[in-house]
Amino acid sequence: MKSRAVRSKAFSWPPNLADYVLYAAWHLACLSVIWVGVSWKAVAICAASYFLRMFGLIAGHHRYFSHRSYTLSRPMQFLMAFLGTTSAQRGLLWWVASHRYHHLHSDTDDDVHSPVLRSVLYAHSGWFLDPLQRATKVDQVPDLAKYPELVWISDWSWIPVTVYGLAIFALFGLQGFVWGFVVSTILVWHGIHALSSFAHTPGGFRRYPTADYSRNKWFLSLVTLGEGWHNNHHYYPASARHGFFWWEIDLAFYGLKALSWVGMAGDLKMPPPHVLRGEMPGFQRRVKRYERDLADVRRRIGAFLDATPGTDALKQRIEERLDAFIAAPRAVFIQVPDVRIRAHRELRREVLAAASLLLRTLGKQELARVLKMLGREIDQLMKSPPFAEILGALPPTDRPAPLTANLVLTTEGART
Numbered sequence: 001m002k003s004r005a006v007r008s009k010a011f012s013w014p015p016n017l018a019d020y021v022l023y024a025a026w027h028l029a030c031l032s033v034i035w036v037g038v039s040w041k042a043v044a045i046c047a048a049s050y051f052l053r054m055f056g057l058i059a060g061h062h063r064y065f066s067h068r069s070y071t072l073s074r075p076m077q078f079l080m081a082f083l084g085t086t087s088a089q090r091g092l093l094w095w096v097a098s099h100r101y102h103h104l105h106s107d108t109d110d111d112v113h114s115p116v117l118r119s120v121l122y123a124h125s126g127w128f129l130d131p132l133q134r135a136t137k138v139d140q141v142p143d144l145a146k147y148p149e150l151v152w153i154s155d156w157s158w159i160p161v162t163v164y165g166l167a168i169f170a171l172f173g174l175q176g177f178v179w180g181f182v183v184s185t186i187l188v189w190h191g192i193h194a195l196s197s198f199a200h201t202p203g204g205f206r207r208y209p210t211a212d213y214s215r216n217k218w219f220l221s222l223v224t225l226g227e228g229w230h231n232n233h234h235y236y237p238a239s240a241r242h243g244f245f246w247w248e249i250d251l252a253f254y255g256l257k258a259l260s261w262v263g264m265a266g267d268l269k270m271p272p273p274h275v276l277r278g279e280m281p282g283f284q285r286r287v288k289r290y291e292r293d294l295a296d297v298r299r300r301i302g303a304f305l306d307a308t309p310g311t312d313a314l315k316q317r318i319e320e321r322l323d324a325f326i327a328a329p330r331a332v333f334i335q336v337p338d339v340r341i342r343a344h345r346e347l348r349r350e351v352l353a354a355a356s357l358l359l360r361t362l363g364k365q366e367l368a369r370v371l372k373m374l375g376r377e378i379d380q381l382m383k384s385p386p387f388a389e390i391l392g393a394l395p396p397t398d399r400p401a402p403l404t405a406n407l408v409l410t411t412e413g414a415r416t
């Protein structure tokens with residue numbers, strides 16, 4: 001009797017059970033294509049509905065409401081909010097607040113959907129269904145909350161979804177409804193969620209020095225109307241254009257350009273030349289500082305080893321390694337955080353390996369003195385911009401321990 005009471009107390013329905021049921025039911029509803037069949041017309045309706053509503057999310061929810069990258073009249077603003085909301089991605093304010101939070105805390109513990117710190121599945125749709133992410137971070141959206149119509153459409157987000165579904169049914173019948181509403185909504189969900197799960201995972205390329213894991217991926221851009229140029233976007237989120245160069249296809253931007261020609265959108269913000277070159281204010285200074293730190297470390301190690309007989313080979317090896325870093329300091333900033341840390345770890349490993357060559361030529365005390373100096377200098381580089389700017393965001397277990405902590409092991413077996 002008692003154990004049953006304990007068991008029944010331990011069980012409770014998840015607070016967002018309705019979300020899970022709706023999510024699963026909508027997927028299952030796609031199976032109704034078995035009964036309604038398929039036709040070219042149905043596939044065309046599905047594709048058109050996908051691109052139309054993806055445009056509402058990408059050009060509206062993301063580029064307009066989240067980043068204010070162009071202007072709309074107030075009626076057009078409402079229409080855009082309506083169109084984006086037909087995709088059943090919850091309320092506008094919730095969506096924008098979650099997205100702004102992602103930019104504020106990209107790939108750190110506070111990021112709502114980082115595939116680096118959580119699983120790819122969680123970043124894809126787990127976060128969307130997570131009860132902990134259910135509340136709207138209202139402090140992120142004061143600029144939108146002052147429009148009563150935007151608050152209304154956020155609170156009653158099921159109304160645009162229902163109106164859209166009924167309109168599709170009225171226009172295209174049951175087969176058109178299944179393909180143009182049920183199936184295309186699922187495709188929109190997974191298209192937009194693929195940005196959370198795959199735009200920060202390996203593959204594609206990075207052009208710009210951001211402190212996160214964002215990447216540019218052409219295929220993702222094709223299915224998300226240009227959003228796959230995600231490293232561009234994290235580098236300069238204010239731009240209405242995410243494909244920064246003509247060969248980076250950006251369908252949402254072409255749509256916005258067309259709207260601007262007919263006066264329905266205005267003031268499309270573009271990336272200025274220094275942004276295209278990857279030279280945000282302060283970047284050159286950070287690169288110079290890193291170059292100077294590397295040169296200082298090289299000079300101090302050189303002077304120390306010059307004064308320590310029997311260390312010529314070690315000095316040459318360390319200088320060669322540091323010269324490689326000095327030759328490409330910008331590249332280190334473009335690497336994702338764990339690759340930057342790995343590069344530094346390799347440098348440390350190489351220094352230790354080189355020093356171990358001296359086991360037989362230096363006395364134990366002398367070797368300890370050399371290693372202590374090298375450890376201090378290599379550790380010093382971690383305070384330089386490309387490392388210092390990412391270390392704070394790393395979980396403590398991922399931060400490299402000071403090199404000086406490893407020295408005792410290395411001196412074991414030295415000549416005494």
Ligand SMILES: [Zn+2]
Nearest residue numbers: 199214230234
């Ligand atoms: Zn991102």
Ligand SMILES: [Zn+2]
Nearest residue numbers: 066099103237
């Ligand atoms: Zn964004």
